[in-house]
Amino acid sequence: MSPRQAKAPRRPVVKPPVVRRALPEDITEILGIDARSNPVPWSRQLFAKELERREGAMLVAVEADQVIGFIACAGQGDSWHILNVTVDPEHRRRGIGGLLVDGVVAALDGRPYDRYTLEVRVSNDAAIRLYRTRGFVDCGVRPRYYSDNQEDALIMWREPEGGDA
Numbered sequence: 001m002s003p004r005q006a007k008a009p010r011r012p013v014v015k016p017p018v019v020r021r022a023l024p025e026d027i028t029e030i031l032g033i034d035a036r037s038n039p040v041p042w043s044r045q046l047f048a049k050e051l052e053r054r055e056g057a058m059l060v061a062v063e064a065d066q067v068i069g070f071i072a073c074a075g076q077g078d079s080w081h082i083l084n085v086t087v088d089p090e091h092r093r094r095g096i097g098g099l100l101v102d103g104v105v106a107a108l109d110g111r112p113y114d115r116y117t118l119e120v121r122v123s124n125d126a127a128i129r130l131y132r133t134r135g136f137v138d139c140g141v142r143p144r145y146y147s148d149n150q151e152d153a154l155i156m157w158r159e160p161e162g163g164d165a
């Protein structure tokens with residue numbers, strides 16, 4: 001057999017991450033990611049409440065049977081409010097945050113609201129840039145919004161395509 005005919009070594013099959021609805025059994029992994037990432041992590045009870053919310057969606061990104069990111073979005077007033085998007089530190093800058101935002105918009109499908117809003121720490125460049133790539137625009141500041149360090153929140157909105165910015 002010539003060297004060219006020899007079998008190439010098998011490469012492990014790497015499946016792309018999947019975004020799906022979060023399940024109660026995902027909460028422990030979600031809690032770990034949140035604790036490693038956010039200065040004021042949510043409690044187990046808060047995540048459980050979000051999972052049960054009728055008007056909203058909580059999604060996870062899963063790779064190799066491991067939860068590597070999550071997003072929680074709730075209907076509030078006349079719009080969707082993105083409450084939390086977090087990607088495990090080891091998996092950042094791989095497009096997972098973008099997949100989660102796109103996934104929640106697809107899951108909610110413009111019903112009953114077609115506008116999205118969120119608050120983000122003014123110092124959180126990574127998140128602000130992520131939201132801008134997803135069509136969110138800066139719409140104001142809530143002074144001293146965050147209780148841990150009195151930091152201001154940037155308010156961002158995303159209007160439906162063709163709607164008012």
Ligand SMILES: CC(C)(COP(=O)(O)OP(=O)(O)OC[C@H]1O[C@@H](n2cnc3c(N)ncnc32)[C@H](O)[C@@H]1OP(=O)(O)O)[C@@H](O)C(=O)NCCC(=O)NCCS
Nearest residue numbers: 037085086087092093094095096097098120126127129130
């Ligand atoms: C914000 C966060 C969710 C982004 O997740 P991510 O998976 O790394 O984001 P993506 O890889 O999808 O990035 C999408 C785009 O966002 C921007 N972006 C993301 N992270 C960035 C960083 N550290 N610096 C600059 N731009 C960044 C870039 O435009 C990026 O596109 P590019 O990689 O093609 O340049 C992640 O950094 C995180 O979990 N942070 C801690 C929790 C948090 O602050 N959540 C937001 C609360 S409001």
